[in-house]
């Protein structure tokens with residue numbers, strides 16, 4: 735059923751201003767606290783940004799195992815590594831609301847494609 739009170743978007747237009755993906759089902763991020771990060775991000779983004787501006791989804795493995803929990807934000811294509819629950823408020827307030835990525839949490843020193851840390 736379509737909500738007749740909302741405008742219809744152009745074909746192909748994304749229905750959200752930003753889309754956040756938290757790696758939740760890969761082999762490593764879930765053991766690093768990704769579930770708690772996802773829950774906190776979803777709650778705070780919904781309270782702060784509303785349901786239209788930001789959507790927070792669980793993702794499968796993002797191919798960066800061992801650097802997580804991994805979080806990525808589109809359309810900016812900004813990737814965060816090692817995100818903890820304590821970091822969520824800063825990402826929501828500074829990036830999702832303010833549009834400024836959180837520099838200290840950016841995924842660094844990686845290559846295009848998968849960057850999986852080999853188990854020693």
Ligand code: FES
Pocket residue numbers: 757758759760761762763764794795796797798799800802804
């Ligand atoms: S388990 Fe999260 S990137 Fe692979």
